[in-house]
Amino acid sequence: MNAVAQAEAADLLLSAYESRVPVDPLVEKYGGLTLDDAYEIQLLQIRHRMMAGATVKGHKVGLSSPAMQRQMGVSQPDYGHLLDDMFWLEHLPIPADRFLQPRVEPEVAFVLKRPLQGPGVTVAEAAAAVDFVLPALELIDSRIRDWKISIFDTIADNASSGGVVLGSTLTRLSAVDLRLVGCNLHKDGELVATGAGGAVLGSPLTSLVWLANTVGAHGVALEAGHVVLPGSVTASIPVRGGDSVTAAFAGLGSVTARFTEE
Amino acid sequence: MSTWDIDRAATVLLEAEDTRTDRAAITEEWPGLDLTTAYAVQDETLRRRLERGEKLTGVKLGLTSRAKQQRMNVASPLTAWLTDAMVLPAGDPVAQDRLIHPRAEPEIVFVMRDRVAGPGVTAAAALAAVGSVHAGIEVIDSRYRDFKFTLPDVVADNASSGCYVTGPVGRPPEALDLALEACLVEVDGQVVDSATGAAVQGHPAEALALAANDLGRRGHAIEPGWVVLTGGMTDAVFVPPGAKVAAHFTNLGSVFLAGG
Numbered sequence: 001m002n003a004v005a006q007a008e009a010a011d012l013l014l015s016a017y018e019s020r021v022p023v024d025p026l027v028e029k030y031g032g033l034t035l036d037d038a039y040e041i042q043l044l045q046i047r048h049r050m051m052a053g054a055t056v057k058g059h060k061v062g063l064s065s066p067a068m069q070r071q072m073g074v075s076q077p078d079y080g081h082l083l084d085d086m087f088w089l090e091h092l093p094i095p096a097d098r099f100l101q102p103r104v105e106p107e108v109a110f111v112l113k114r115p116l117q118g119p120g121v122t123v124a125e126a127a128a129a130v131d132f133v134l135p136a137l138e139l140i141d142s143r144i145r146d147w148k149i150s151i152f153d154t155i156a157d158n159a160s161s162g163g164v165v166l167g168s169t170l171t172r173l174s175a176v177d178l179r180l181v182g183c184n185l186h187k188d189g190e191l192v193a194t195g196a197g198g199a200v201l202g203s204p205l206t207s208l209v210w211l212a213n214t215v216g217a218h219g220v221a222l223e224a225g226h227v228v229l230p231g232s233v234t235a236s237i238p239v240r241g242g243d244s245v246t247a248a249f250a251g252l253g254s255v256t257a258r259f260t261e262e
Numbered sequence: 263m264s265t266w267d268i269d270r271a272a273t274v275l276l277e278a279e280d281t282r283t284d285r286a287a288i289t290e291e292w293p294g295l296d297l298t299t300a301y302a303v304q305d306e307t308l309r310r311r312l313e314r315g316e317k318l319t320g321v322k323l324g325l326t327s328r329a330k331q332q333r334m335n336v337a338s339p340l341t342a343w344l345t346d347a348m349v350l351p352a353g354d355p356v357a358q359d360r361l362i363h364p365r366a367e368p369e370i371v372f373v374m375r376d377r378v379a380g381p382g383v384t385a386a387a388a389l390a391a392v393g394s395v396h397a398g399i400e401v402i403d404s405r406y407r408d409f410k411f412t413l414p415d416v417v418a419d420n421a422s423s424g425c426y427v428t429g430p431v432g433r434p435p436e437a438l439d440l441a442l443e444a445c446l447v448e449v450d451g452q453v454v455d456s457a458t459g460a461a462v463q464g465h466p467a468e469a470l471a472l473a474a475n476d477l478g479r480r481g482h483a484i485e486p487g488w489v490v491l492t493g494g495m496t497d498a499v500f501v502p503p504g505a506k507v508a509a510h511f512t513n514l515g516s517v518f519l520a521g522g
Contacts, residue, residue, distance in 0.1 A: 066453065180512040182444030182458035191464060194495075196444035196456035198510070233456070250442035250458075250512060 001030055001037040009033075010044035013157055016143035022100050023143060027150050038155035045158065046081045057227055058082040059215065060138065061207045062159040063151070064200045064231025072151045077201065079211055080159025082227060088139075088165050093260035096241035099141045099162050104239050104257065105232030106185050106247035108178055108197055108204050109136035109166055114224050116208075118216020126208045127173055129222075135167035135255040137247055138229050140236055164229060169253025179203040182250040183233045187243060193234035204230035266292035268299065272306040275419055278405040284362050287406050287415045300414035301480060307420055308343045316345035319489050320374075321477065322400065323469050324421035326462045326493025336413055339469065341476045342421030344489060350401065350425040355522030356501050361403040361424050366501045366519055367494030368445045368509035370459050370466040371398035371428050372435075374488045378470075380478025385467040388474055389435050391484075392467075397429035397445070397514035399507065400491050402498060426491055431515035438513055441465045445495050448508040457495040466492040 001009075009026055016023050026041075027033055046056070063069050063077045088094045096102060113131035141162030144153050154160045179198040184191060201207045207230035212222050222228065239245060241261030248254040271288055278285050289295050295303075312318065325331050326339045350356070356364050375393030403424035406415060416422060440459040447455045463469040469492040474484050484490065501507055505521035 177512070180444055180446060180510060182442035182512055184442060184458055184460045191460055194444075194456075194458040194461045196446040196458070196512070198446040198453055199456040202453050248442065250439060250444065 001032055001034065005030060006037060006040050007044060009041045009156060010048070013041070013143050014045055014048060016100070020097070020100050022145040025144050025148050025150065026153050026156055033152045035152065035155065038152045041156035042080065042158050046083070049083055054083040054085055056081055057084050057087065058229070059211055059222065059226070060159055060161055060229040061211050061231045062154065064207050072154075074151050077207065077210060077231065078151065078155045078159050079214060080161040082161065082164060082229070086161065086163045088163050088257070090165055090167060090256055091258060093258055094163070094165070096239065096243075096259040096261060099139065100143060101147060102139050102141045102162055102239050103236040104245050105138045105140060105236045106183050106234055106249070107136045107138050107229050107232055108181065108249065108252065109134045109164070110204070110208055110228040110230065112222055112224055112226050112228065115221045116212040117221040118213035121209055121212040121216065123205055123209055126205055126212060130173045130208070132170040132172055133176070133178070133252065135169060135247060135249045135252050136229060137165045137245060137255050137257045138232065139163035139165070139257070164227070165255060165257040166227070167253055167255030171252050176251050178205060181252060184248045185234050185237065186246045186248070187237060187239070192237050195234040197233055199233050200231040207231050266295070268302050268306050271295070271303040271418055272310060275303070275405050276307055276310060282360065282362055284405060284407040287411045288418060289412045289415050295414045295418065297414050297417060300417035303418035304342060304420050311345050311347070316347045318343065319346050319349065320344040320491070321473055321484060321488065322421060322423060322491035323473050323493040324416065326469050334413055339463065339472055339493060340413070340417050340421055341473050342417070342423055344423065344426070344491065348423055348425045350427040352427055352430065355520040356401055356425070358503055358522045361401065362405065363409070364401045364403050364424055364501050365498035366507050367400050367402060367498045368447055368496060368517070369398045369400050369494060370440060370443065370462065370492050370514070371396040372466070372470055372490040372492065373432065374484055374486055374490065377483055377486055378474040379483035380475035383471045383474040383478070385465060385471045388470040389467040392435045392470070394432035395435050395438060395440070395514065396432050397509060397511040397517045398426055398491060399509055399517045399519050400424070400426045400494065401501065401519070427517060427519060428489070429511070429515045429517040433513060440467065443514065444512045446510045447496055447499065448510070449499055450506055454499060455496040459495065461495045462493045469493055
């Protein structure tokens, strides 16, 4: 795939954000799309948004559950960028129609106190770089019609990022076993999903290490103060205006996202 | 043997279990098998188990997850009996030569300190009667081919009872938030599923109260010392020969099971 085609694909996705009309799967239009192409298309959009004033506040890891990886026919996760305009405040209304086909995932967010530069980052180094963890709800969304995504489509589409809501309970990594933290996800008061932290690649820390080493291979470091969303503890659930979603984590507090129709 | 009755159904089910032979659902030949009659069949199989020397050890719940209830089109869980013959000592492999198509489910297990007699038992009152909480793995097995059955079939078949293993850690219930007690299931070292206690009727104590009230209607109480298996937290996983299943709990330790 040449640079012109990559730029065209990036523009297609950027226009889908504007129009809120999803586009056809990229792989239908660009047959030879590779993983490198897909990450380049993602980066083109991130650069475009940074030119417009957005700043990178962290990363998200996607496809971190065995079920999602099987569905996509891959054996590794993927990642996307978190920009400052993707952060929403807990309890304050989130306009659901800013998104195309939003879904919500409960996650344990890492906040870094010092940079992590891969490759070669170990679990020990990653743990030592974590300042604290926060309960979080990730808003995933797809600019691809009906979520008909292949691994290439989702990577090109910023790993199907939409937004993030961080809770306000700070917990030190040493105070909790992230692998066995329980999580209950409620929508409008009804229990919709449950899970344990280890549903994320066996442990959310593994996800942080994978991310640091994967972006590190391209010379990118995870920065102090950055937020890392390691992946969902449960299956995602669809949301729309009027919904209220709460994730409660054992020992980590809870976080609520409230969606309104504009 | 052309007509069906409680005696014949009990005989057929215990024979299928003893000879490790699956069979078609009883309701295919006996459409008149209703829920009340099915529980009478279950009670008759218990009577025969006790008659042959087994000891009653407690009660188990089935269909405690909403997904399973929707699949079976029922509004509440069902109860069935546990005997000492179903106890699997920790470390022992699942006896493949005794079971037909075993599947494992991680569960929160109660050992009762006080008697609880329904009806009218609440979750809070039920929990106050619990002596200790344990992690467990229940191995379910059905006498019906491919686990294909209706609700009365599975009730008559003692809610697909197989065997169960309980974990080494016992904790007082007041020390735990059981709705958020999580379980991570691994098969051969790979994480396959996870869930919390909330997946069981909203809270395992709700399942315990339901069991007490259900047994109350059947003329029984939950007795001190009984084990209560509150129901699968995740979907059941197959345990073929050689498979290694591990269930790791937040505060209740880990339980291991080998496929035998």
